Amino acid sequence: MAEVSAASREMIERLIAFDTTSRNSNLELIEFIRSYLSELGVESELVHDQSGAKANLYATLGPKDRGGIALSGHTDVVPVDGQDWTRDPWKVVEQDGKLFGRGTCDMKGFIAVCLAWAPRFLEQARSMPVHFCFTYDEEVGCLGVRPLLAHLASKTVRPRMAIIGEPTSMRVVNAHKGKLSMRAHFHGLECHSSLAPQGVNAVEFAARLIVMLSDFGQRKSREGPFDRAYDVPFTTAHTGTVEGGTALNIVPKDCTFDFEFRYLPMEDPQALLREVVDYAHQQLLPQMRSVFPEAAIEFEEISAFSGLNIPDDHEIVQLAKALTGANSTTKVAFGTEAGLISDAGIPSVVCGPGDIAQAHKPDEFISLEQLALCEAFMNRLCERIAGD
Numbered sequence: 001m002a003e004v005s006a007a008s009r010e011m012i013e014r015l016i017a018f019d020t021t022s023r024n025s026n027l028e029l030i031e032f033i034r035s036y037l038s039e040l041g042v043e044s045e046l047v048h049d050q051s052g053a054k055a056n057l058y059a060t061l062g063p064k065d066r067g068g069i070a071l072s073g074h075t076d077v078v079p080v081d082g083q084d085w086t087r088d089p090w091k092v093v094e095q096d097g098k099l100f101g102r103g104t105c106d107m108k109g110f111i112a113v114c115l116a117w118a119p120r121f122l123e124q125a126r127s128m129p130v131h132f133c134f135t136y137d138e139e140v141g142c143l144g145v146r147p148l149l150a151h152l153a154s155k156t157v158r159p160r161m162a163i164i165g166e167p168t169s170m171r172v173v174n175a176h177k178g179k180l181s182m183r184a185h186f187h188g189l190e191c192h193s194s195l196a197p198q199g200v201n202a203v204e205f206a207a208r209l210i211v212m213l214s215d216f217g218q219r220k221s222r223e224g225p226f227d228r229a230y231d232v233p234f235t236t237a238h239t240g241t242v243e244g245g246t247a248l249n250i251v252p253k254d255c256t257f258d259f260e261f262r263y264l265p266m267e268d269p270q271a272l273l274r275e276v277v278d279y280a281h282q283q284l285l286p287q288m289r290s291v292f293p294e295a296a297i298e299f300e301e302i303s304a305f306s307g308l309n310i311p312d313d314h315e316i317v318q319l320a321k322a323l324t325g326a327n328s329t330t331k332v333a334f335g336t337e338a339g340l341i342s343d344a345g346i347p348s349v350v351c352g353p354g355d356i357a358q359a360h361k362p363d364e365f366i367s368l369e370q371l372a373l374c375e376a377f378m379n380r381l382c383e384r385i386a387g388d
């Protein structure tokens with residue numbers, strides 16, 4: 001069975017015990033990491049959210065006068081509500097070569113190994129520092145990383161590149177799709193359903209836009225652009241939820257629906273959105289206003305993250321391949337903070353222990369084998385940051 005250090009195991013147990021479901025504060029966990037690093041003589045910078053109840057942590061281990069390699073991960077986890085767990089999600093249990101617990105795979109396992117290796121990074125980092133970037137609210141739309149990136153932008157020395165340790169089974173991922181999530185509000189005119197033509201049926205107009213979105217997705221599947229390296233090799237559009245109307249005998253005045261694009265990194269999400277908004281405003285709205293001049297269609301962004309597309313010959317891709325011993329790269333369907341971090345001028349790849357298939361599930365686990373591979377990765381990183 002794979003050997004995993006006591007330091008990593010102990011750290012995972014500590015991190016999992018904090019219930020950092022995205023709706024909760026993550027400050028207890030952040031304070032734990034801050035005091036751990038402080039005992040090693042490393043100062044942490046915290047970047048709080050507006051409420052002050054959540055924070056990102058940024059720390060540099062090694063020389064402070066130059067940018068190095070950032071190891072980045074989110075501290076929040078998805079809820080366990082309604083999931084059929086057969087054990088306590090907040091207490092790590094080992095069984096059959098696996099460690100079970102919420103966040104073991106996505107992605108406190110990676111953060112734990114980073115922290116367990118902090119003393120070695122400090123000892124070895126002579127030519128290049130290691131930066132820790134630990135964020136909040138990734139699972140609810142990559143919210144936390146944004147203020148962290150704004151904070152980094154104000155610094156004279158910033159990470160030169162980053163590895164985001166989301167579960168990829170330690171494969172090097174240099175590309176993923178982007179996502180744009182939107183909410184559409186249709187405001188029509190209410191009336192008794194027997195007088196339907198005198199009202200503006202918000203549900204019916206919304207339905208026409210939903211059909212347009214579906215046709216739009218169909219067209220993308222026929223006409224592309226395509227990238228065959230993805231399971232679904234084209235940009236997709238999808239409507240997830242619809243709400244509207246109060247009773248069958250009332251023409252509904254309001255309808256709201258949520259939709260998203262999952263787009264190839266080569267596409268411009270704003271151009272995709274513009275096509276939908278133009279259809280709504282040019283085709284649907286004039287018909288609504290011909291009956292009721294105050295009718296309106298509004299769009300609101302719910303969340304977004306950028307696609308990731310780092311060339312194979314880029315320094316960070318080469319480094320990650322050397323650290324994992326991989327000779328190829330992979331593209332994945334799921335999004336991460338890597339797109340946003342790259343957009344901010346810090347080229348990033350995704351590479352971390354665990355299988356994404358375990359993430360967000362009841363009885364989430366990470367295998368000891370994956371953790372051992374992650375530790376081997378960190379050992380090679382130590383050699384790299386030591387230089388010659």
Ligand SMILES: [Zn+2]
Binds near residue numbers: 106107166
């Ligand atoms: Zn994750």
